[in-house]
Amino acid sequence: MMKVALIGLGSVGKGVAGMLAKKDLGITITGIADSKSGCMDPNGLDIADLLLNKTKNGYCGDLKISASDVIAKADYDALIEVTPTNALTGEPALGYIKTALMRKKHVVTSNKGPIALAYKELHALAVKKGVNLRYEATVAGAIPIMHTLEHGLAGNEILALYGVLNGTCNYILTRMAAEGLTYEQALMEARELGYAEADPTYDVQGIDAAIKLVILANTIWGNGKRLADVDRTGIDLLTPDAMRLADDEGCTIRLIAEAIPRKQILRVSPRIIGKNHPLVVDGTLNALTLETDMAKEITLIGRGAGSTETASAIIGDLLFIKDRYVQRA
Amino acid sequence: MTGDLVQVSMKLEMKDSPGQLVAALKPISDVGGNIIVVIHQREPDLDGDTLNVQIVLELPEGQLEKLVALLKEQGVHIQRIGKERLLYKRTVIMIGHLIHTDLPDTIDQIDSTGFAEVCELAMSMPAVNERSSSRLTIKAVSKGDMEAALAILRRVSKQKSLLLIEPLEEIA
Numbered sequence: 454m455m456k457v458a459l460i461g462l463g464s465v466g467k468g469v470a471g472m473l474a475k476k477d478l479g480i481t482i483t484g485i486a487d488s489k490s491g492c493m494d495p496n497g498l499d500i501a502d503l504l505l506n507k508t509k510n511g512y513c514g515d516l517k518i519s520a521s522d523v524i525a526k527a528d529y530d531a532l533i534e535v536t537p538t539n540a541l542t543g544e545p546a547l548g549y550i551k552t553a554l555m556r557k558k559h560v561v562t563s564n565k566g567p568i569a570l571a572y573k574e575l576h577a578l579a580v581k582k583g584v585n586l587r588y589e590a591t592v593a594g595a596i597p598i599m600h601t602l603e604h605g606l607a608g609n610e611i612l613a614l615y616g617v618l619n620g621t622c623n624y625i626l627t628r629m630a631a632e633g634l635t636y637e638q639a640l641m642e643a644r645e646l647g648y649a650e651a652d653p654t655y656d657v658q659g660i661d662a663a664i665k666l667v668i669l670a671n672t673i674w675g676n677g678k679r680l681a682d683v684d685r686t687g688i689d690l691l692t693p694d695a696m697r698l699a700d701d702e703g704c705t706i707r708l709i710a711e712a713i714p715r716k717q718i719l720r721v722s723p724r725i726i727g728k729n730h731p732l733v734v735d736g737t738l739n740a741l742t743l744e745t746d747m748a749k750e751i752t753l754i755g756r757g758a759g760s761t762e763t764a765s766a767i768i769g770d771l772l773f774i775k776d777r778y779v780q781r782a
Numbered sequence: 783m784t785g786d787l788v789q790v791s792m793k794l795e796m797k798d799s800p801g802q803l804v805a806a807l808k809p810i811s812d813v814g815g816n817i818i819v820v821i822h823q824r825e826p827d828l829d830g831d832t833l834n835v836q837i838v839l840e841l842p843e844g845q846l847e848k849l850v851a852l853l854k855e856q857g858v859h860i861q862r863i864g865k866e867r868l869l870y871k872r873t874v875i876m877i878g879h880l881i882h883t884d885l886p887d888t889i890d891q892i893d894s895t896g897f898a899e900v901c902e903l904a905m906s907m908p909a910v911n912e913r914s915s916s917r918l919t920i921k922a923v924s925k926g927d928m929e930a931a932l933a934i935l936r937r938v939s940k941q942k943s944l945l946l947i948e949p950l951e952e953i954a
Contacts, residue, residue: 615950690945694906694915695875699947701904702873702917709950725875725949732950 455775456495458484458527458558460520460549461535462507465563465590468760469533469767474500480771484527488536491518495528520545524552530779531559531771534567535590535763540655540664540680543567550575550586557582559778561770563590563763569664569680572671585774590766592665593618593739594757597769601753602673602743609745611673613713618665620737620757621649621656622688622708626723627735630696630705636689648737658687659708659721666710666721674714686722699725705733787840789818793862794853798833807837809852815841819897819923834861838923870928871901873919874935878944880905880914889918891938898922898931 457473459466459482466487473480481497487507492498492514507513524532532553536546543566550567553560554575562568567575568588579586589599593616602611617623621643628639640657643649655661663683670678688708699706702725709724709732726733731752734740739757744750756762796806810817821836841849846863853860880888889900902919920935922928932948939946 686945690877690913691947692877692906692908692913692915694908695877695947698875698904698906698915698917704873704949706875706947711950723945723947725873725947730950 455480455531455771455779456483456497456529457481457531457533457771458486458493458523458529458553459533459535460486460524461533461537462487462504462513463535463537464760465535465763465767466533467504467507468762468764469535470500470504472761472764472768476768478768478772479775480768483529484523485513486518486520486523487513488520490514490516491520491523493518493523493527520549521552524549525556529558531561531774533767533771534560534562534564535767536564538564538566540566540569540660543570547571547575551578554578554582554584554586557584559584559774560586561590561767561774562586562588563767564588565591565661565664565668569667569671572668573675573677585778587770587774588668589770590763591668593741593753594620594755594759595762595765596739596741596753596755596757597766598669598741598753599672600769600773601751606743606745606748606751609747611743611745612715613744614669614673614711614741615732615744616662616666616669616710616741617707617732617734617739618710618741618757619656619659619662619708620739621653622659622662623734623739624648624737625657626688626691626696626705626707629691629693630700633693633697635693636691657689659685659710662708662710663721666712666719670712670714670719673712676714678719682719684718684720684722688723691723703728707733787816788843788846789838789840790846791836791838791864792860794835794837795859795861796833796835796857798831803833803835806835806853806856806858809849809856810837810839810841812852813841813845813849815839815845815849818899818921821923870922870925871919872922872928872932872949873917874932874949875915875917875947876935876939876944877915877947878913878939878942880916880944881907883942883944885916888935888938888942888944891934892920892931895927895931895934897924897927 484493489512503513546564547567625639663685704725710721732740740754742752818838893899901921904917907914
């Protein structure tokens with residue numbers, strides 16, 4: 454049985470907790486915390502009970518116990534860090550992750566901030582402490598891109614990558630192309646469906662996609678790229694006329710994240726793309742094409758967000774750690 | 783322009799003597815054709831007095847046979863004729879105040895390079911003071927020239943605050 458501490462009980466945290474309670478995966482939650490409270494028990498917590506508390510009171514555990522307490526004191530093998538992303542400082546997640554690594558605990562996170570900002574440092578710390586830091590869920594939701602890179606494509610040289618990494622933008626562009634909607638109309642629709650935030654800046658200006666691109670670039674090439682290195686253009690100035698002009702040529706427009714080290718390209722921008730191109734996926738789907746020396750081109754398509762979908766990526770990371778490192782009976 | 787133009791690429795071999803190239807190209811204008819590009823190829827394994835030239839031209843439909851005959855009269859050996867496009871073609875979309883930012887100048891910045899040109903323009907202007915959208919098709923001689931042409935467009939777009947949407951490069 455592997456013991457885990459879960460920090461963050463938003464949509465992703467609830468998805469992970471729910472699936473761990475439902476499936477018999479040999480993983481027990483021994484610590485849990487949301488933004489207000491925490492709870493620990495080395496013998497395992499009653500997840501259903503805690504989730505019910507959360508729904509009823511808005512917090513899950515004891516108000517006197519903080520996330521930091523759980524991370525520093527609970528008995529666990531791996532920390533699941535799924536608090537909200539802060540793209541500027543990475544905090545408080547960055548501190549949480551460091552604390553756990555210092556305690557020689559494995560870390561699984563869906564949090565883009567710390568990985569995009571401090572991957573090198575965190576990776577080095579994990580190696581030094583002999584533990585694993587995994588972040589499959591940070592990029593492209595349920596698509597197992599990190600596992601594919603690390604295992605399936607092991608030994609390949611990755612020459613380039615192209616991706617549709619932001620579901621909000623892809624939804625808006627899909628609707629503009631299909632229905633001739635203006636950007637504003639499509640954005641409003643996306644908001645109503647819960648695909649866009651009240652302040653959509655982070656998505657529509659390509660910041661989210663750029664952060665994911667930075668994470669991928671650092672993972673693949675270890676080139677120390679940062680958000681500021683990404684040449685970034687958003688989708689908020691696109692017109693229905695532009696969509697139609699592309700359509701006339703059998704093409705459409707999608708927000709593409711692109712990294713080609715040999716050409717020094719690291720870019721997120723709306724691009725004209727043939728409608729039958731494998732990266733042209735509909736709605737909130739994500740897609741990634743890798744160009745490699747041996748396998749040539751490989752395209753992965755899947756859901757980029759969602760509670761259970763993201764839980765899939767996190768649980769994949771947890772089970773990898775369990776199989777590889779944790780020998781508890 | 784009346785009548786359809788066809789685009790033809792040719793590889794020509796001629797004597798490398800003064801005035802020969804100009805004489806060889808004259809028949810093209812005689813048949814109403816328009817030279818788009820001329821590429822010299824000095825192949826080291828050829829002996830010194832032979833010149834190899836690759837040309838791309840547009841000419842009125844039905845004039846190709848006449849051109850071939852005229853070229854032969856000039857002593858030019860035609861190694862290969864292709865109607866296939868030797869040119870690189872890319873389509874971009876530009877959004878913004880295209881007219882107020884001097885669209886002819888934007889186009890001229892490409893056309894004046896000599897290695898690339900805007901060969902098609904489609905535009906949509908919803909209302910005065912609203913941003914318009916345009917689709918430009920650019921032809922260039924080589925991949926490198928196309929890159930250079932796109933780099934010019936990127937620079938011009940930045941200067942004029944236009945949104946440039948480039949095609950996703952085919953995966954190499």
